[in-house]
Amino acid sequence: MKKILFSLLAFACMHATAHAQKAYVLPSPTDANSELTLFIDMNQSEDGIQNNGLSAILDAFPDTTVYLWTWDPSGPAAGNGDWDNSADHQQLTKVGPKLYSMTFVPTEYYGVDGPQLFARGISCLAKLKNGNPVDGFSFEAKSEDMHVDIIPQLCAARICVFPELREPDDFLTITYDNTKEVLYEGLQNMGDDDCYIYLLGKVDAFTSYEYAPETDVYTYPELKLTSIGEGKFRTTMIPEDLFAGILNEGESLSEIWYYIVREGFTYPPGPPPFEIISLLDCE
The missing domain is CATH 2.60.40 (Immunoglobulin-like)
Structure with a gap:
């Protein structure tokens, strides 16, 4: 019962709270086997929390390409790439000032089943292709760690x-x-x-x-x-x-x-x- 009430409350509040979150997904509740879009809002990021300095870099260079680095519910089935050379398929789409997204089917992208996705959620960060420090800026070219709880969609399948x-x-x-x-x-x-x-x-x-x-x-x-x-x-x-x-x-x-x-x-x-x-x- 607690889980059902939480899911309904989260659904009702999603659009009111999404833009205040560092990372969120739409649609929510989510079907594990259908496309979702993960959003990372670097406007909400705070440099220096975890040796991260990406927000200041994006303020200075707003058109810099940003990449996704993720490890939960698993590493991507196709891999993240290397820390100093992110895989091209991990490139995020810029959808607004310091707002980035990626659309994928979570069970395919991560190579996990629905229960694993809902149990672990999505843990990730944003980074430059090379996540190491950039000359003239403090800290690494990454955000702090972010986490999104994934709420399961009510089933209407066979x-x-x-x-x-x-x-x-x-x-x-x-x-x-x-x-x-x-x-x-x-x-x-x-x-x-x-x-x-x-x-x-x-x-x-x-x-x-x-x-x-x-x-x-x-x-x-x-x-x-x-x-x-x-x-x-x-x-x-x-x-x-x-x-x-x-x-x-x-x-x-x-x-x-x-x-x-x-x-x-x-x-x-x-x-x-x-x-x-x-x-x-x-x-």
Whole structure:
């Protein structure tokens, strides 16, 4: 509840507060798999906090090219470059006096999934291509470290998972909207008792456990999704409890792999169309 209230409050206040922030993203709330724009407002930067002197340099040379350097939720998939030679793809676009931006799909740009993005947020700074000190100016040619918390967007997709951030022993809800099923004709127009889920619990890259063979899924009541009306189906579970009788002592789930099944329907040849849910390890 606290998280929902915070998200609503943040959404309402976004446009009123964005221009007072050193770094922010739009849109917010954010879809991890859609484009967002990261803004860095050097008007709000204060030189000397962390050996940073970029603001004064930009005051003197306002047309100087500025680059993004970022490390959370991960380093960029394509890299930052070197401190004294930023990668060209890290160049920011100047959109106003000392205001810079970059647009990207966060899961692609960082090579992470949604839960990692929402758990860690975006940490970054702005710098010149060479971030070392510039003659005639104090400190390095960079801003102070900046951080943006990323608020998850409410889901309206074919499959929605709640909460966005979860541990293996948290309640986990999966909602499937059959009215948005366009990939597989044999899954369309499900009746109230037609929707089931195949589950695979992953411990690590080499260890996984099938909850039940796909051919037997329909004999497990806990694998049946409940119709909630308007073509939507839902199931709620605690992953670690569900797999408790299958996991070995000391093992913990890191991911849940799953896909929707229907008795009498067979997926086309090839790898199954797994959806993947990452589980946080906060120990």
